[in-house]
Amino acid sequence: MLLITSIFILLSIFLQAVTAQDWYTVEWDATEFVSMSGDMIVPDLPTPGGTPYVWPGVQSGDGVLQAVLDGSSGVWWIGDGFYGTPSLPWGNGFNVSPGETVHFTFTSSGTTWTCTLSSGSQSASTTLDITGNTMNRAIFAVELYDVDFNFGPITYKNIEITATTAASGWCGSIPHLGTYPYTVTGNVASGNTCTVSQIVQSSAD
Template sequence: MAFPFIALFVCAIFSLSVGAADWYTVEWDAPQFTALSGDMVIPKLPNPGGTPYVWPALQSNNGVLQAVCDGRSGTWWIGDGFYGTPSLPWGNGFNVNPGDTVHFTFTSSGDDWTATLSSNGKSASTKLTIPGSTMNRAIFAAELTGIPYNFGPTIYRNVKITATTAASGWCGKILHLGNYPFTVTGNVASGNTCNIASITQNSA
């Protein structure tokens, strides 16, 4: 099931204003990420109207690999996919409710990525071949069009981000977009992995 997600790299490279999305992110950069996993607590739904997406992702210079929680229909649906070049069919997913915890993973073997989701007995797995794509940014985002970030919070727990380089060089360097409240706790480097106890977005 494909969705027209406007990824950060598209806005940055092409300066597009399509959809006029507002971005609220927490981010880490490294030369190359090879895996991302964690538990996402599904936030409350915003008031009807607008387009709310919240997602964890790995991004390269030509696309973004996402587990997108989509609330456009008035309920949340979460699914995996890659938005960018090459253009790939959207992956698998399922409906979730506010308060549900979804475990997500992205793992790589060369150009091949496996994305998995699981929650309350539901599961989905998507395999994607993404050639020539070096994932160098880990992003936790709210991508909102026509709606304020007045819902949530969006909470991630037990997050692990793995790179090809020592996490001590990047785990403590937290970037963000948007003027909004967020907290990151327990980010600790261990070998090539940054272990993060929790990320809370829109934490007011």
């Protein structure tokens, strides 16, 4: 019995190791966000192996609507989707290369969210009915599984985030996750919209 228990513990430790997850974020919180847009400059790919996700999105207590830059295949692919409850099919996307700029938008009308992506001649649009979710966090995330944050920087420009409440109450407060160098410049509140000139998320290594 002792041997079986020891094997189980070692297996559990191994499984935790191979699914290690690291988060690095820049965030804004408000009562409810209704739209967000901006330009993402695609970073260099990390060292092969592991799964890197880089994404902007709006989040509720039950899920997150996100434009995910996925480098797990060794090239970057970006697509829109909602991860959480309700469970919805993933949206549309396309491949991109380091240095290219992707313009993204999230816009709501009631429970319906329309997401668009465009880069050069490529574009994609996804419409999702996300019932039961109040998006109260705008988030710019680096989500890593078994890969170091040794790439980047990840740069966003021309960001506009709109809520149902005055931006003066939330535009200047910027929580984050992870110990890493980042900068947020030119954040200005006007009405219910927070305009941000640039976000730079630099390598943690």
